[in-house]
Amino acid sequence: MTDYTDKIKEIAKRLLAEGKVDIVIGFRKGTLPMMNQPHVAASAESADELIWDSSCGLNLANYLTDKKGKIGIIAKGCDSRNIVTHVIENKIQRDQLYIIGVPCTGMIDHHKIKAMFDQEVRNVDESGDQITISGDGFSKTVSKQELLAENCAVCTHRNPVIYDELAGDLVTEQTNVDPYASVKTVEALSADEKWRYFEDLIAPCIRCYACRNACPLCYCPTCFVDESRPQWVGKSQDTVDIRTFHLLRAYHCAGRCTDCGACERACPMGIKIREFTKKLNKDCLELYGWEAGLSIDQRPPLDTYKNNDPQDFIK
Amino acid sequence: MKNLLEHTGIESGRLHFSWISSAESTKFVDVVKKITAEVKTLDPANKKYVKTEPKVA
Numbered sequence: 001m002t003d004y005t006d007k008i009k010e011i012a013k014r015l016l017a018e019g020k021v022d023i024v025i026g027f028r029k030g031t032l033p034m035m036n037q038p039h040v041a042a043s044a045e046s047a048d049e050l051i052w053d054s055s056c057g058l059n060l061a062n063y064l065t066d067k068k069g070k071i072g073i074i075a076k077g078c079d080s081r082n083i084v085t086h087v088i089e090n091k092i093q094r095d096q097l098y099i100i101g102v103p104c105t106g107m108i109d110h111h112k113i114k115a116m117f118d119q120e121v122r123n124v125d126e127s128g129d130q131i132t133i134s135g136d137g138f139s140k141t142v143s144k145q146e147l148l149a150e151n152c153a154v155c156t157h158r159n160p161v162i163y164d165e166l167a168g169d170l171v172t173e174q175t176n177v178d179p180y181a182s183v184k185t186v187e188a189l190s191a192d193e194k195w196r197y198f199e200d201l202i203a204p205c206i207r208c209y210a211c212r213n214a215c216p217l218c219y220c221p222t223c224f225v226d227e228s229r230p231q232w233v234g235k236s237q238d239t240v241d242i243r244t245f246h247l248l249r250a251y252h253c254a255g256r257c258t259d260c261g262a263c264e265r266a267c268p269m270g271i272k273i274r275e276f277t278k279k280l281n282k283d284c285l286e287l288y289g290w291e292a293g294l295s296i297d298q299r300p301p302l303d304t305y306k307n308n309d310p311q312d313f314i315k
Numbered sequence: 316m317k318n319l320l321e322h323t324g325i326e327s328g329r330l331h332f333s334w335i336s337s338a339e340s341t342k343f344v345d346v347v348k349k350i351t352a353e354v355k356t357l358d359p360a361n362k363k364y365v366k367t368e369p370k371v372a
Contacts, residue, residue: 186322195324195363240366243323250319279322314332315346 002126004052004102007167008074011100012047015072021098024072025060026050033124034110038063050074052167053126057107057149059262061085061216064092071097074167076104078151078260080160081293082216085256088296091219101163103171105129106144106152107261111270113147116140151261151274154179161294179259180282182275198243204269205242207235211273212249214266217256224248250276255284255302258293328353329360 012024028039028049036055040063041047052074060073061082071092075083080101086092113133114121122135129144145153154177159170178184186197209225212218224232225245233248234241257277264273284290287310288301301309321327331353333346 183322191321191324191326193324194322198323234366238366240364247319247323276319276323279319283318314334 001102001105001168002051002053004167005050008050008052008100008102009047011165011167012041012050012072013044015098016041016044016047020070021072022069024050024074024100025063026074026100027052027056027058027060030055033121034108034113052102054106054108054131054144055110055124057152057261057265058214059216059260062214062262064097064216065219066091067096069096072100073097074100074102075160075163076102077155077157077159077161078104078258080162081157081258082260084162084293084296085217085258085300088293088298088300089256094296098165099160099163101160101166103160103166103168104152104155104158105171106148106155106158107265108144108147109149109152110265112149115270149261149265150182150272151259151264153177154181155259157258157291157294162296180278182272183278183282186275186279198275199239201272201275202242202246203239205246205271206269207237207242207245208268210266210268211263211271214262215253216260216262217253218249224252246273246276250280253277254280255288255290255300256292257281325364326357328357 008026012026015021015024022042024041024047026039026041027036029051030037034055036051036053038058038060039046039049041050056076059082060075060079064071064073064083064086073079073083080099083097083099087094108131113124117133117135117138119135119138121133125132126144130141131144131147132139132141134140156174156177156179158173186194189197212223212225225235233244257280259274259278259281261274264271267273284292284301290301292300320330331350335343335346
């Protein structure tokens with residue numbers, strides 16, 4: 001995907017020069033390998049810093065909330081779905097945006113790559129679908145398919161759903177994947193086993209809230225975890241508090257989560273936080289036939305009422 | 316709501332939803348009786364769901 005870089009730079013410079021946008025939101029090279037930083041380019045020089053590779057996993061829609069002026073934004077499939085969600089939720093107007101669509105072939109999982117080696121990974125190079133990982137005294141080339149982040153490996157919306165211009169040709173969508181395989185495994189367990197599964201899953205959590213900060217859905221001015229009057233959730237490392245935080249965070253994403261995986265990517269402890277939201281995504285699909293962020297003309301299931309809404313749980 | 320809680324390991328008899336009008340006192344009593352009966356068959360909640368003694372002060 002590195003060949004998108006030149007096209008992205010060219011489009012960004014053109015838009016800025018023509019005055020069509022005030023800023024272009026994209027990525028630039030990070031100071032550490034696989035850690036590209038979100039970058040706001042306001043001039044041709046800073047647009048030169050824009051890049052694109054398989055480590056652009058964070059969700060750029062996160063930087064749109066309540067922005068003023070005309071904005072150019074680079075959007076892969078999941079970003080574009082979150083942009084749609086932002087437009088639906090009135091956090092940005094569609095006519096403020098110039099969306100540069102990037103058909104995506106998946107992002108690599110830095111947790112997975114770091115776990116493959118004992119030494120520190122110093123450099124990650126990409127050429128076609130081969131990724132070369134190197135460091136002090138070692139170098140290994142692996143097929144990108146094996147390194148994909150879990151959400152990218154089962155992604156069925158790789159092409160942007162909304163865009164004004166494309167930075168490359170549309171890619172074929174994956175059809176032979178089951179996005180909810182991991183949820184089904186957990187569903188098959190007993191209540192006690194499920195409890196233990198999630199207990200182990202969130203055990204390393206340090207309550208840093210990086211998952212919340214990386215999430216484009218989490219834009220409340222004051223998050224419920226930071227409120228003190230009333231204090232909705234305990235602030236300790238007690239397992240009950242940790243679980244309460246994760247459950248509530250997930251519920252706030254119900255019917256809105258696009259499974260972009262920004263939360264997992266941002267997690268310093270490598271927790272599979274998506275296990276919570278995936279279940280809600282699966283429920284939304286099964287109960288309402290809804291996948292978030294596919295169309296700006298459709299209201300989400302949780303803010304519409306239909307006579308045939310499922311209500312078997314109300315006795 | 317019920318689905319995810321149960322998915323994370325909360326027993327299915329612990330969470331109940333009901334629609335009761337303020338005029339339906341008998342229905343309210345019936346529902347509460349049914350719920351308490353059902354919840355009593357489960358393990359005591361303080362085993363998992365209640366912070367009896369915080370692990371971190």
